[in-house]
Each structure stands twice: as C-alpha cells, then as structure tokens.
Amino acid sequence: MAKRLLVAAVPVTATNTHYITSPYGIRTITVGGVTSTGMHNGVDIVASCGADYIVAFESGIVTYARGDVTGNTPSEGNSVYIDHGNGYKTYYFHMKPRSVLVKAGDLVRRGQKIGYMGTTGNSTGVHLHFGIKLNNAWVDPEPYLTGLKNMGGERMTLTLRTLSQGMRGEDVKTLQQLLNAKINAGLVPDGKFGPLTHAALTRYQAANRLLADGKCGPATWSALLGV
Ligand SMILES: [Zn+2]
Known part of the structure; x- marks a missing residue:
C-alpha cells in the first residue's frame, strides 16, 4: 500500500505521525477482480507504530459514540462523531473494540484521547478513517490537518437556540x-x-x-x- 507522510499542524493521533494511505476523493478499488469506482469521503491514516490513540481534532460535543462492534458491520465499525460548532463535524471510523473513551454528550478538548485505532467495519487493516463535514457536506480533511484551513479556533461558537416543538435543524x-x-x-x-x-x-x-x-x-x- 502506497503511503505518504503528512506532518499535521493539528494532530488527530496522539503521536502525530500520520501516513495517508488513501486520500479524499474519487478512487478505484479492485476487490476479487471486480473494479469499482466510488467517492472516498475522508482520509485513511495509519500510524508509524502501526496503531495509535486517536485524539479529538478540535474541541466540541460528542454526538455519537459506539465501541461494541467486533465484526464488519456497520461499515464504519466503532466510531465517534464530534460537533465543533461553526458548521463543522468530525468523524472517526474503524476504532478498536471497547477502546472508545467518550460517549454522546461529552464535551471534549482538542487533543483529548477518544479511543484507539482498529480495523472494525469495512476495513482490511488497522487505520483511522477521518472525515470532516462542513454544513453537512463532506470536505477534504487534508488542508485542515496541515493547517491550511481551520475550523475557527477560539472564535468557534456552538449556536444553541431555544428549541420547541415544530422546529427543525x-x-x-x-x-x-x-x-x-x-x-x-x-x-x-x-x-x-x-x-x-x-x-x-x-x-x-x-x-x-x-x-x-x-x-x-x-x-x-x-x-x-x-x-
Ligand atoms: Zn477510508
């Protein structure tokens, strides 16, 4: 598997040795002689030591966390979703069974350990699939990892309206x-x-x-x- 070192300005693993094995974007995969083309909506990251702790990319609220998956379904395996405000959310897939350290509703800080890399779900080797959504659309995480783009830093605000029946959002x-x-x-x-x-x-x-x-x-x- 071809891999490329990425020195991250904002780490998503504890030791910050990111190797991107599959970038964001259209990719062609051949499995068992069958070639298919699809959209890869995140980056696949491995650690130089093989596996590593995953850390929260930015501060936010955990909106979903699951750690009891041991097999191939669901395809994302064990996962954590974090809402950072400013329209940004991050997604961490394929985590090691029973390694998830957070639960929905937890507030996390940038760099806080949230679990360990694994290969649960639709995965053939230990890695982290890291995804970012901006206003509910997937975006390429790489410019955020390198520091070319950021999520607003200290200016981040989570807009919490007073909610009542009939509202949406x-x-x-x-x-x-x-x-x-x-x-x-x-x-x-x-x-x-x-x-x-x-x-x-x-x-x-x-x-x-x-x-x-x-x-x-x-x-x-x-x-x-x-x-
Ligand atoms: Zn992936």
Whole structure:
C-alpha cells in the first residue's frame, strides 16, 4: 500500500505521525477482480507504530459514540462523531473494540484521547478513517490537518437556540442524540422536533428538576451538556 507522510499542524493521533494511505476523493478499488469506482469521503491514516490513540481534532460535543462492534458491520465499525460548532463535524471510523473513551454528550478538548485505532467495519487493516463535514457536506480533511484551513479556533461558537416543538435543524438533531444518550429515549435523530422529542425532553426535564415545559432553553442545554 502506497503511503505518504503528512506532518499535521493539528494532530488527530496522539503521536502525530500520520501516513495517508488513501486520500479524499474519487478512487478505484479492485476487490476479487471486480473494479469499482466510488467517492472516498475522508482520509485513511495509519500510524508509524502501526496503531495509535486517536485524539479529538478540535474541541466540541460528542454526538455519537459506539465501541461494541467486533465484526464488519456497520461499515464504519466503532466510531465517534464530534460537533465543533461553526458548521463543522468530525468523524472517526474503524476504532478498536471497547477502546472508545467518550460517549454522546461529552464535551471534549482538542487533543483529548477518544479511543484507539482498529480495523472494525469495512476495513482490511488497522487505520483511522477521518472525515470532516462542513454544513453537512463532506470536505477534504487534508488542508485542515496541515493547517491550511481551520475550523475557527477560539472564535468557534456552538449556536444553541431555544428549541420547541415544530422546529427543525442540526441543533434539534444534537438534542435528540443527547436525549438518546441520557435517557435511552429511542428517538430517530432526524432533526425534526415532533411530539416524541417533546415527550422525551419533558421526561428528561422532570427527572432532572428542570422546568418540564418541553422547551430546550439555556438551563436544559446546560444540564444536557454538563456545563
Ligand atoms: Zn477510508
């Protein structure tokens, strides 16, 4: 496998020895004599030591984390998603079973260890598939790793509106994921604030001595995020 050293300005592994084995973009793969072309929506990274801790690329809120996958499904294997605000989210796939150190709702700092590289899901060797979404579209992570682009640094702000039934948006999705993590609400994180989200939120508020009005305002956000 051809690999290329990338000296990262902002590391995504603890020892910061990134080798890119597969860049972002259109790629052609031949498996068992069958050639297919598809979009690779992130970069594949290996560490010089073979495996390494993965760290949060920027500070943010963990919106999803799974560490119990041992086989090939789901294709992303064990994974972590982090919302950094400013429209940026990062994605870490194929992590080692039971190595994931964070859970949905956790606040993480840039450089904080979130788990260990592995080869779960659709993967043929130990590596990290690292993806970045900007305003819900995949973008090439490499300029962010090299420091050519950044996510806003200290100017980053997470916009948390007061949410109520009938509203839609990414922050509604974050709320649904947090309620699933906190009280096993079983909501579909579709970003639509409907009656089920309202009921789950009211239940969470009542259990946490908050005004159970079904509206997610500053006090409820603070409780959900632990800040
Ligand atoms: Zn990949």
